[in-house]
Amino acid sequence: MNKPTRVNHPPPVPVPADNHPVVAPIYQTVKFEFESVEETVRNLRGERPGFHYMRASNPTTRQLELTLASLQDRDDCLATASGVNVIAQTLLGLTKQGDHVLCFIESYGPTRQIIRRLLGRFGVTHTMLSIEDLAGIEQALSTTSTRLVVFESPTNPVTKIADIAAITRLARRHGAQTVMDNTFAGFHQHGEYEIDYFLHSLTKYASGAGDVMGGAVIARAALLRTLRTEFSVLGGVLDPHAAFLIQRGLRTYFVRYREQSACALAIAQRLAAHPAVARVHYPGLASHPQHELARRQMREFGTIVSFDLRGGAEAGRRFTEALGLFAKAASLGSTESLVMAPQMLKPRDLTAEQLAVSAVTEGTVRLSIGLEDPKDLLEDIGRGLAAAEA
Numbered sequence: 420m421n422k423p424t425r426v427n428h429p430p431p432v433p434v435p436a437d438n439h440p441v442v443a444p445i446y447q448t449v450k451f452e453f454e455s456v457e458e459t460v461r462n463l464r465g466e467r468p469g470f471h472y473m474r475a476s477n478p479t480t481r482q483l484e485l486t487l488a489s490l491q492d493r494d495d496c497l498a499t500a501s502g503v504n505v506i507a508q509t510l511l512g513l514t515k516q517g518d519h520v521l522c523f524i525e526s527y528g529p530t531r532q533i534i535r536r537l538l539g540r541f542g543v544t545h546t547m548l549s550i551e552d553l554a555g556i557e558q559a560l561s562t563t564s565t566r567l568v569v570f571e572s573p574t575n576p577v578t579k580i581a582d583i584a585a586i587t588r589l590a591r592r593h594g595a596q597t598v599m600d601n602t603f604a605g606f607h608q609h610g611e612y613e614i615d616y617f618l619h620s621l622t623k624y625a626s627g628a629g630d631v632m633g634g635a636v637i638a639r640a641a642l643l644r645t646l647r648t649e650f651s652v653l654g655g656v657l658d659p660h661a662a663f664l665i666q667r668g669l670r671t672y673f674v675r676y677r678e679q680s681a682c683a684l685a686i687a688q689r690l691a692a693h694p695a696v697a698r699v700h701y702p703g704l705a706s707h708p709q710h711e712l713a714r715r716q717m718r719e720f721g722t723i724v725s726f727d728l729r730g731g732a733e734a735g736r737r738f739t740e741a742l743g744l745f746a747k748a749a750s751l752g753s754t755e756s757l758v759m760a761p762q763m764l765k766p767r768d769l770t771a772e773q774l775a776v777s778a779v780t781e782g783t784v785r786l787s788i789g790l791e792d793p794k795d796l797l798e799d800i801g802r803g804l805a806a807a808e809a
């Protein structure tokens with residue numbers, strides 16, 4: 420074999436069948452081959468297991484999908500390139516012209532945009548309500564034939580809690596499927612509810628390191644069968660190297676979620692006791708208006724703490740800029756703490772009336788609590804609050 424050929428056909432290094440890597444290797448390959456054309460064709464027809472092309476599946480990505488499915492108490496999962504990508508592909512894959520979708524003012528902004536702008540262009544209509552408006556949900560479902568109910572809990576950024584049992588019951592009664600973005604609550608919560616499709620941004624708690632993006636839809640295998648076909652032509656595939664990093668991040672997921680949630684509660688309590696703060700939004704606080712519902716649905720309350728400063732947007736800016744340990748950045752769920760000032764948070768697509776329902780005020784600040792020493796974070800928050808009051 421000449422050298423230009425050798426570099427394209429490197430020597431194989433077979434690993435003996437009784438010799439296993441402790442950490443699964445990264446299958447950084449787009450293509451897989453079988454030894455015969457016949458086996459290739461059988462695989463393409465779904466008559467035998469194996470891999471063919473990365474856009475359809477890859478062993479590294481598949482391992483991550485199966486791990487995530489088991490964490491969320493379902494039996495299948497499709498991983499994609501980002502959280503927003505999985506929201507878009509799932510909603511596109513599940514709807515057709517003439518369908519109606521029920522969605523919520525308090526949802527993640529890009530989800531609202533996908534429903535309004537993208538699905539709207541293809542003749543999918545929607546009704547947008549407050550996640551707290553159960554009577555409105557019942558009314559909408561009983562008067563308009565609805566394909567999907569798309570919601571989150573806790574919501575971003577003010578951590579309102581959706582009554583999941585009530586919403587899934589109403590959806591089922593009226594023949595709608597439920598799609599829940601469960602990114603905030605994590606993979607270990609809400610699995611016992613009759614949610615049809617769970618969506619997650621893997622960019623957040625799964626990876627934990629804030630250095631990689633990913634998304635996932637998790638559901639019963641029968642529900643994902645059609646979506647798998649749609650996803651393979653929409654093409655927002657997760658790269659195996661990213662899948663490997665996310666799988667590695669999951670090793671510490673439970674410890675991180677627990678520690679970061681405990682620190683978030685301590686910070687929420689400190690904020691609630693401070694005169695510069697008008698209101699704290701954290702479902703783990705007894706003062707949260709839906710604390711009892713949160714306790715019924717969740718075992719841990721997450722790492723997002725939002726609060727309203729009495730001094731409004733300017734106080735929010737001073738608070739944010741006085742912090743030394745919180746990066747002024749979007750995202751959440753990684754090990755470093757983050758802050759979003761009111762100027763960074765304000766939804767731009769809502770009417771004044773919808774903005775009032777969203778409960779995001781001129782002085783709302785959002786914190787994402789990381790894995791630093793809680794004492795250091797509390798001290799930093801103290802500096803921020805002093806600046807907010809100045």
Ligand SMILES: Cc1ncc(COP(=O)(O)O)c(C=O)c1O
Nearest residue numbers: 501502503527602620622633750
């Ligand atoms: C609730 C929620 N869903 C989805 C996303 C989007 O995830 P990604 O940034 O991975 O696209 C975010 C991002 O902040 C989010 O907060």
